[in-house]
Amino acid sequence: MIPVGLAQLTVICLGLMTVPVFVLWLAAERRRSRREASVRARFVSCRLCGNAFEARQEQGVVCTCPKCGVLNGVEGQ
Numbered sequence: 001m002i003p004v005g006l007a008q009l010t011v012i013c014l015g016l017m018t019v020p021v022f023v024l025w026l027a028a029e030r031r032r033s034r035r036e037a038s039v040r041a042r043f044v045s046c047r048l049c050g051n052a053f054e055a056r057q058e059q060g061v062v063c064t065c066p067k068c069g070v071l072n073g074v075e076g077q
């Protein structure tokens, strides 16, 4: 058996408890990042008035700005 002091045992226990929390945090951060990227991909900024709006799927690669009516291209489609 390896002799371990109380201070070392405390550090080992804290380290073992911290690793799962860190892994869960990384997974949550990755999920949040992907979700945010997909939301950003759907939004279009109007090239004329600068209005940001969500491009609907049924509009295709070109969508109409709801504020000024100018046609804007949707990136990534």
Ligand SMILES: [Zn+2]
Pocket: 046, 047, 048, 049, 050, 051, 065, 066, 067, 068, 069, 070
């Ligand atoms: Zn516009």
